[in-house]
Amino acid sequence: MAHRVRAFLRKQKGRVVNVASDDALTELPNHVALVAIKTAVNMLTAELALVEPSITSLAAHPGIWPPFTSTSASLPPNTDKLKPAGELIVDLALNAKHSMSGQFFMYSEPEFLKSSMS
Numbered sequence: 001m002a003h004r005v006r007a008f009l010r011k012q013k014g015r016v017v018n019v020a021s022d023d024a025l026t027e028l029p030n031h032v033a034l035v036a037i038k039t040a041v042n043m044l045t046a047e048l049a050l051v052e053p054s055i056t057s058l059a060a061h062p063g064i065w066p067p068f069t070s071t072s073a074s075l076p077p078n079t080d081k082l083k084p085a086g087e088l089i090v091d092l093a094l095n096a097k098h099s100m101s102g103q104f105f106m107y108s109e110p111e112f113l114k115s116s117m118s
Contacts, residue, residue: 009055017092018045020059020104042104049102056096059104062088 009016023031023038045059062085088107 006052006055010052013054013056013098015056015093015096016045016048016058017089017096018042018057018059019089020045020061022061022106045104046102053101056098056101058092058096058100058102060089060092061104061106 008014018041020041021038023034026035028035042059045057048055048057
């Protein structure tokens with residue numbers, strides 16, 4: 001099955017958007033398994049970009065949608081302009097630039113914001 005999906009994505013110059021989080025970049029001593037899994041998602045994204053150069057593969061942390069937070073004080077700038085996470089993922093799946101392939105993007109990064117706010 002995986003071979004068929006890869007062949008289809010290769011032929012169509014498709015996109016893979018992995019939902020990631022910043023847990024792979026932070027210290028969470030009591031959550032070692034979570035950190036390991038999120039790090040693996042980022043590495044899988046980078047590896048897919050290397051072995052399948054015709055497929056755009058990126059990992060995106062879609063952020064915290066403001067209505068689900070108790071305070072907006074801890075949110076990065078421009079977060080209030082973001083679409084809901086599901087819309088961000090769909091937008092990236094349909095429109096992500098190939099130059100983004102193999103990378104991890106946080107919701108506050110300029111290139112991610114350009115893509116997600118259009």
